[in-house]
Amino acid sequence: MIVVGVDGSPSSLQAVRWAAEEAVRHGHPLKLVHVHQTPAGLPGGMLDPAVVGTALRAQGESRLREARETVAEVSADLRPASVLAPAPVVPVLAEESLDASLLVLGSRGLGGFTGLLIGSTAVALAGRVHCPMVVIRGDGPAEGPIVVGVDGLRDAEAAVAFAFEEVSRHHADLVAVHAWTEPVVDTVLLGHSEPLDFAPVQQRAYETLGERLAGWQEKYPDVRVVREVVRDHPSRALLRHAEGARLVVVGTRGRGGFRGLLLGSTGQHLLHHAPCPVAVVRTEPRT
Template sequence: MNAANGAAVVVGVDGSEQALRAVRLAAGEAARRGRALRVVHGFIWPLMRVPLGPAPGSPPGAGLREQANRLVAEAVAEAETAEPGLRVTGEVIDGAASAVLVGESPTAALIVLGGRGLGGFATLLIGSVAVQVAAYADCPVLVVRGTARADGPVVVGVDGSALSRAAVEFAAEEAATRGVALRAVHAYRHPGAEGPGDMQPLVYDEGQLRREEHRVLDESLTGLEKRWPQVAVERVATRQRPAAALAEASRSAQLLVVGGRGRGEFTGLVLGSVSHAMLHRADCPVAVVRAPA
């Protein structure tokens, strides 16, 4: 992840209640990390070529630009109330919300946003902005989901891929800063393919499969206890669909961490099927890690 000196936690806001939940979550993340918080609103109206100022005869503070400035100021005040003493800044940036937030990601430590904002359809469990930012951001993305819990472990999905290892490192840091345990969940169903085009065997030894999948889990966690000695690590290997196993684990977690794309995913996918499913199904906030730390 982007951990350069001075990198801020960035939160996207749109005036919705979900966005205010994201602001409170982001303020806590920034405070734990000792970083500043940057509140950003993607102001799309200039692209639509509509009047941005107040109409003739309107009361003071009218107009789309003033409304945008006001919602950012309210979000800044919300963050300062949630974490007194936190350094918080805010900015209205012209552009679509997803493009603005992805543009912030190369210099951000973390991007936080609500699962669905004002523009989301009521029938959708997760908004398109959350999916797009999680798919393209150059830093980890934390999405508000489910229940906010002060207890419970940080859960991370493990599959042996490079992004899975990056997710493990991020999850271990989160567990350390929160002072909780880390639960690493590796779910499997059949023997994994060794390479593109390989067919899964029709007959295999169940005991050997179990040992191999436990080895994948152990190797993904190699050196973790040395780097994060204060974090208690629980290993869970289960024969189950990964999305189902992680959704179940999220019910008692305070944070779920997944890689952006895992082992066995098509290389053309920008956001993997399991991470996409967790953005819809998890019962706690979800962090998507797309790049090695």
């Protein structure tokens, strides 16, 4: 099942449309989820909480109705389920992700989803969802390749697997990007008069990328893979290759250039500035 967050914003409806198209492509059912909370700081005694709750439920039903109309524009055969919950956003979506194959969200929001991708909330959700999460960015559908960030961890193969499956379904090319940096070496270079030979490090980086892709090209022989090994910061490398892409895929954990990708500035930079949808695939072992 594909789950999509609904809040009535244009970005949310764009996410609904993207999710509906994926549901048709994968042959999966679709679920629309809207949550609402009573705003904090309401003047005591001036507003009846029951009245506020009734108004929020009515607003939620209206937004779900609009989302169903958007789904119908994609496919009249899709009959999405819907959830209307008076609860915090992150716990509800984390719970819904337990039985989902994909969770889809817009990059801007209204109501309960305001600030969803700002600061710690995005990090919390990325670490708690039990399925890949796609954040819809960009102005419209792209027809370019799918880009995946690849590091040296075997646990991170979940992101590679997701990317290969999506590429095969979309009949697109895959760009596998491995970015590496050596902060200690860079510091030494500041006072070093002779250039260092980075060829061995670059060769090891190519070998690492080859190891992470091993077996997947045999499983998906129809997929054309472009390998990119760059000495650069991960966010710059991924953003550069995301130009014209239809999707960029990253894991929640990384090593080397991708350490803490979705726990620090690099991950948030992607979520705020990527020119295309961003897929976050949980790569750490579940506890």
